Amino acid sequence: MTETFQFKLLATDGRARRGEVSMPRGTIRTPAFMPVGTVGTVKAMYLDQVRELGADIILGNTYHLMLRPGAERVARLGGLHNFIRWERPILTDSGGFQVMSLSSLRKLNEQGVTFKSHVDGALYHMSPERSIEIQGLLDSDIQMQLDECVALPAEPDEIERAMEMSLRWAERCKVAFGDQPGKAMFGIVQGGDIPKLRERSALVLRDLDLKGYAVGGLAVGEPQEVMLDMLDVTCPALPTEKPRYLMGVGTPDDILKSVAHGIDMFDCVMPTRSGRHGLAFTRYGRINLRNARHAEDTRPLDEQSSCPATRDYSRAYLHHLIRSNESLGGMLLSWNNLAYYQELMAGIRKAIEEGRYADFMAETQENWKRG
Numbered sequence: 487m488t489e490t491f492q493f494k495l496l497a498t499d500g501r502a503r504r505g506e507v508s509m510p511r512g513t514i515r516t517p518a519f520m521p522v523g524t525v526g527t528v529k530a531m532y533l534d535q536v537r538e539l540g541a542d543i544i545l546g547n548t549y550h551l552m553l554r555p556g557a558e559r560v561a562r563l564g565g566l567h568n569f570i571r572w573e574r575p576i577l578t579d580s581g582g583f584q585v586m587s588l589s590s591l592r593k594l595n596e597q598g599v600t601f602k603s604h605v606d607g608a609l610y611h612m613s614p615e616r617s618i619e620i621q622g623l624l625d626s627d628i629q630m631q632l633d634e635c636v637a638l639p640a641e642p643d644e645i646e647r648a649m650e651m652s653l654r655w656a657e658r659c660k661v662a663f664g665d666q667p668g669k670a671m672f673g674i675v676q677g678g679d680i681p682k683l684r685e686r687s688a689l690v691l692r693d694l695d696l697k698g699y700a701v702g703g704l705a706v707g708e709p710q711e712v713m714l715d716m717l718d719v720t721c722p723a724l725p726t727e728k729p730r731y732l733m734g735v736g737t738p739d740d741i742l743k744s745v746a747h748g749i750d751m752f753d754c755v756m757p758t759r760s761g762r763h764g765l766a767f768t769r770y771g772r773i774n775l776r777n778a779r780h781a782e783d784t785r786p787l788d789e790q791s792s793c794p795a796t797r798d799y800s801r802a803y804l805h806h807l808i809r810s811n812e813s814l815g816g817m818l819l820s821w822n823n824l825a826y827y828q829e830l831m832a833g834i835r836k837a838i839e840e841g842r843y844a845d846f847m848a849e850t851q852e853n854w855k856r857g
């Protein structure tokens with residue numbers, strides 16, 4: 487760890503990058519998967535488990551935490567790390583996406599966004615400055631700019647308007663964030679599915695000389711090839727010496743391919759949310775434990791795994807727990823899924839170090855078909 491925020495490129499293989507982010511609270515091995523801890527918990531997991539599986543950093547959400555328990559209250563309680571007992575880095579999303587996806591949006595203008603809480607209907611106003619202030623109250627290590635997220639499909643001029651406003655908000659967030667050597671504020675590239683808007687957004691953000699760059703406005707239901715096409719335009723326009731974070735992505739296949747397109751950091755609720763609903767990710771593909779065909783299958787998910795949830799419990803038992811809506815079902819499958827995602831990331835990092843990423847990708851995708 488270091489007193490300042492530093493990113494080092496350790497190896498490349500094609501456009502795939504093996505790197506390391508060093509911060510006062512710890513080091514992040516990239517490509518990295520960041521488990522999502524929306525309201526201060528990675529659902530159905532103990533954070534000790536999350537760490538043991540290999541997570542170097544987790545996510546929190548400004549929108550949820552400002553509504554409950556409140557940013558000032560978390561600050562009075564000593565900040566988010568003390569509150570949730572996670573001493574390593576935390577990245578917080580700024581609220582833009584959550585307002586669009588969760589609240590009954592009242593209005594959005596140059597000043598910021600006014601919305602009604604999905605918790606109690608109370609009215610809130612969030613400006614770029616207030617978003618950064620909240621992330622500071624949470625003592626977040628990597629803070630995201632406030633951006634305007636447009637649901638796709640959308641009209642090109644609507645996408646352009648939102649992208650340009652997000653650029654102006656990025657400048658305001660940079661000023662509000664100021665100079666905090668041990669922390670970072672990342673810009674978010676917008677521009678929907680329009681290549682020239684994506685490129686402009688990336689180039690203008692690059693000139694702001696931020697410590698890292700997220701690619702946002704994707705993983706919102708567009709086909710995978712559209713997402714990858716946008717990465718083909720965006721990544722080359724971003725500085726090579728700064729980390730790149732693809733927000734909300736994704737499935738194991740999305741991650742494999744996005745690493746090959748130059749992405750360093752990922753977050754997604756997929757492993758935890760789908761685990762709670764009975765879906766298991768394994769080396770040999772997905773298994774839906776709700777399916778009756780597992781009712782008397784005594785095999786574990788994968789007897790070669792080092793994860794107890796994957797190695798020690800029969801599919802029959804997991805099927806029973808999920809069908810009975812028992813908490814332990816979601817706990818064991820979240821454990822299995824995060825173990826699989828972190829094992830995948832470790833394999834990705836090693837393959838890039840050894841210059842065999844293309845083979846690793848092909849072997850991994852081939853194994854998924856054997857399930």
Ligand SMILES: CNc1nc2cc3c(cc2[nH]1)N=C(N)NC3
Nearest residue numbers: 580582583702703704705733734
């Ligand atoms: C699940 N997909 C997803 N796409 C996202 C896109 C964004 C985001 C979060 C996301 N999650 N947060 C932002 N502040 N902006 C862009």
